[in-house]
Amino acid sequence: MTRRFGAAVLRSYGSPFTVEDVLLDAGPAVGEILVRVAGCGMCRTDLAVRRSGGRSPLPAVLGHEGAGVVVETGGPDTGLVVGDHVVLSFDSCGHCRFCLNAAPAYCESFASLNLFGGRAENAARFRDAAGGGLAPRWFGQSSFAEYAMVPARNAVRVDPALPVELLGPLGCGFLTGAGAVLNS
Ligand SMILES: [Zn+2]
Numbered sequence: 637m638t639r640r641f642g643a644a645v646l647r648s649y650g651s652p653f654t655v656e657d658v659l660l661d662a663g664p665a666v667g668e669i670l671v672r673v674a675g676c677g678m679c680r681t682d683l684a685v686r687r688s689g690g691r692s693p694l695p696a697v698l699g700h701e702g703a704g705v706v707v708e709t710g711g712p713d714t715g716l717v718v719g720d721h722v723v724l725s726f727d728s729c730g731h732c733r734f735c736l737n738a739a740p741a742y743c744e745s746f747a748s749l750n751l752f753g754g755r756a757e758n759a760a761r762f763r764d765a766a767g768g769g770l771a772p773r774w775f776g777q778s779s780f781a782e783y784a785m786v787p788a789r790n791a792v793r794v795d796p797a798l799p800v801e802l803l804g805p806l807g808c809g810f811l812t813g814a815g816a817v818l819n820s
């Protein structure tokens with residue numbers, strides 16, 4: 637089933653984000669989840685891409701502080717079920733020495749997974765309404781959109797009693813600030 641939904645697309649450096657329809661052709665692969673995004677923070681890193689003059693591939697759906705509700709899962713290994721509320725964070729490989737030492741922020745594949753190439757096995761997940769390609773998902777999520785297809789590794793289940801539409805910045809801004817305070 638192809639899903640069609642709205643997303644904020646950055647088409648060229650220095651230009652505004654444009655809200656347009658995008659297409660997602662398949663459901664989650666094994667280990668992925670599909671999340672209906674309830675809210676997303678706007679982080680300095682998203683804005684830096686607009687000024688980056690060619691370092692990150694465009695056109696792209698940015699957004700890397702998303703939170704929402706799981707609507708589909710790629711199997712029981714995700715550890716999540718439909719209806720779970722989740723906060724989304726950065727992607728990590730899960731098998732390098734840093735990931736295996738519980739330090740996924742230092743993943744050896746951090747830059748390629750989050751900034752430049754996405755996951756080789758599931759790289760391009762979206763296309764635009766005209767069928768044109770969009771860059772691989774940003775930070776494993778591309779959550780400036782109504783839906784985000786995410787490796788379950790990036791998703792943290794949260795209490796459904798909390799206002800999920802406000803929780804997204806826990807996935808980057810608050811995480812980064814707390815890390816500085818608690819670790820340094
Ligand atoms: Zn950020």
Ligand SMILES: [Zn+2]
Nearest residue numbers: 729732735743
């Ligand atoms: Zn890793």
